[in-house]
Amino acid sequence: MIPVLLIAIPLAGGLAGFFIKNAQSARGWSFFVSLLALVVSLWGLSVGAQSPLLNADVEWLPGLGSRFAVGLDGMGQILCLLTAVSFPVIFLATWRNEYRKGWNFYALMLLSQAGLMGVFLAMDALLFYFFWELALIPVYFLCSQWGGEKRIQATFKFFIYTFVGSLLMLIAIIWLYSHTPDHSFSIKSFYELRNHINGGEQLWLFWLFFIAFAIKMPIWPLHTWQPDAYEQSPTATTMVLSGIMVKMGLFGVIRWLAPVLPVGTWAWGDTASALCIIGMIYASLVAIQQDDLKRLVAYSSIAHIGLMCLAIFATTASGMQGVMIQMFNHGINIIGLWIVIDLIERQMGTRKMSELGGLAQKAPALAILLVIVALANVALPLTNAFIGEFLLFSGVFSSKATQYNVVFTVVAGISIILSAVYTLNMIQRVFFGNTNTLTEKAKDIRLNEKVVLAAIVVLIVVIGVYPKPMLNLTKETVDMLITKMNYKL
């Protein structure tokens, strides 16, 4: 019941949104719809893990062995909550942005929310593939229609990249399906496949899946679409892309790759981890060089996602816990950063750090809130990211799946130091120092922006101080995953 509502509310809301034909009312409507989804998501959290309300299973394509099966487990709860929280925050934070034919913009945003929810809820491989593509199409139109100057090329690159990946994944899904004894796409049949396919087959199947997920995350060297797409998209869409959509890749590995193909995952674990590590260092070094705020955050995101992916392949309970909680944290933090960048860009008309400076004198509230978000980005204690990254690191370090655990930990640690370098450097160059002619006229932020940023800061601190409810939520999923990932079984 609840999962169906989580998909249906934004879907119906979005479809209705196309017919509102008035940007202001469409904005209010989509904000209302996204709040409704948030309420449903909170309701899902409150009913308890055993509730029958958390699952739904309806006949869909009996001829093909595919059912409309959706369900909320611990990981689904966290990611749906992230999606449900993010959209109202995004709508509120970009309240004052004007869009040409705005109703289409808001409708497409809601459709992308429906697609994302579907990805996180699907318990059937074909349904998962459906939503995987479905989340992409509205974003394609959002970026191409309302993005920056080079939007068409950038979005197109993004689309082709992800489309190639998902088609490869489709081959793997069909192949696995044809090997299930009961000819079914259900996740249960997929999890039992390990007894029916041998290790040699898992080796190449792994890459069909992993390329799709690695493109989405993105993992070096498949990341080249990302900075361009983030830079050229309208900020609200960038928030969706970086806050939620990249989680689709991590989520895919955790739900559809690692437990289904444990031998493949184990065998290629070191290779994939090495790609993550290279990507982390590479992205951090590039981030240090950036002058454009959007590109800086884009590259920093590659580094953070790389760490999470690394922890998945470490196959430890603490690392997996870290991934779960960090997926949520990263989404919240990066949306916070985008909000600040959007505020700066709207007021100053530039995103170049070299043209900014001294904003703290003119906009103290903004500066305080940004510093907290930025500190969370470097994972300082008391912030939410600290607890996440601590778990990630301890997971990678204690990993038994690889013999290079120390190397991975040390190199990943370096990237955290680098992240402090570029984040603090960014704060310094934008907010401190002397004002110039451009920043002289800056004003502090308005109420709606204050509310949104304050809410994010509260979330950052609360999760940072008391992460226990979140960890409890995903404990069961994590234990199940670690058992399934044991290739020796």
Place this chain on the structure above:
Amino acid sequence: MNAIIISALWGIIMMFSGIVTNKAATIRNAAVLGLLLLLTGNYLDLIGYHFFPVDVHKMLFFDSFGLLANTIIFGATLIYVLLSGREIENITARIPVAECFALIFFVLCGVSLVTTFNTLLMLFLGIEIISIPLYILTGSDKKNLKSNEAALKYFLMGSFSTGLMLLGIALLYGASPTGTFSIDDLGVGKASLSALYISGLLLLLVAMGFKVSAAPFHFWTPDVYDGAPTVFTSFMATIVKAGIFIGFIRLFDETFSDSQARWQLFVAIITAVTLFIGNITAVFQQSVKRMLAYSSIAQAGFMLLALLSINGLAKEGILLYAAAYSLATIGIFAVLIKMKDYTFEGFNGLAKHHPVLAATCTIFLLSLAGIPLTAGFFAKYYMLASVIETGHFLWLVIFAVLCAAVSVYYYFRVIQAMYFKDGDAQVLELRPGFKGLLVVVAALILLLGVFPQVVLDRLHGLVYTW
């Protein structure tokens, strides 16, 4: 049998309707009526009412696969005539509309022979009955040099491939111990395949490859499709191609399935080359019409996957593919005919002035690209799944999806032009009924994309009981 006789009779009626009236609207309505009759007749045949109890001496065999294919093809023709039928009058001044419709009905008669043939002679007859009216339709824009050139080219190439086909049939006849054309007997007991038999088979493969424009026998396609009046290009690229494909599958399934291992590699190579050439060349086109010509080659490549695997999934899939591909392509051509400029730039800014046109066109293009929620996705899904189920040729599957990704490039160029580029797309006058029908076709594509079991359940039962 109903379909063959009704289509032939109605073709003659259409021919003489030009004498009774010269009002184009009346003639068009008569054609629509004929198509409705055909559809009903064919449906009655499917559920067991035969109007014409002719003894066909096993020359034809009316199984549900063929009759279902007929239903799809007649349905697509009906949509085609409703959407673009008016355009036939606009090809040149004083074009004999009645004759054009008559030729279309004769083509349908040929198609219904090809979908239900049981001897190679009937296949040959069907292919010829399809081809000859098409040569005329291609050249129907008499004053246009390109149309003339296309017709001549098509005729020469077509005759050549017909020759090959006849030779192939003759060799197979010679190779069969009992001397038979019947596909029931040709394939039986071919444990030791003679060189005669194999060369006959390959010649048939090449000849059929010509007709469905599989590479490397596709050279006539772009010029013919480009040169022919757009309204007939739409007809040729969809209905005719789908019909011949059904015959192709039928031939190889019934006759040559025992010797599958011998020819599978040939088909795999032809498929790969077709996919590659179709998709890569389509990328470089500047005219949407020419792009669609190459895209039809690329789509044929995907349909060839069904020929490669020939199993239950493939036969279900080819019917779905025929429906999905025909609907989407007919829709796009119907929009294209209304455009003043056939280049990609001609579509710039269409969404601003004609949102309905642009939105439906987007759905058609998404379907051709195989994006989920559209019929095209399940069509492609079946093709891929059928090959994966054979357990071989995984390289071809991966190659096919990479080609599908390339196809996104040129299909999305149209979407980009319509939505994201500024321009003043010039469109001819539109009737409200036209837009309404486009919306219906688009809705049909979405319906097939979300609930394909509406059709598939039926297909499943019928294909497997057969």
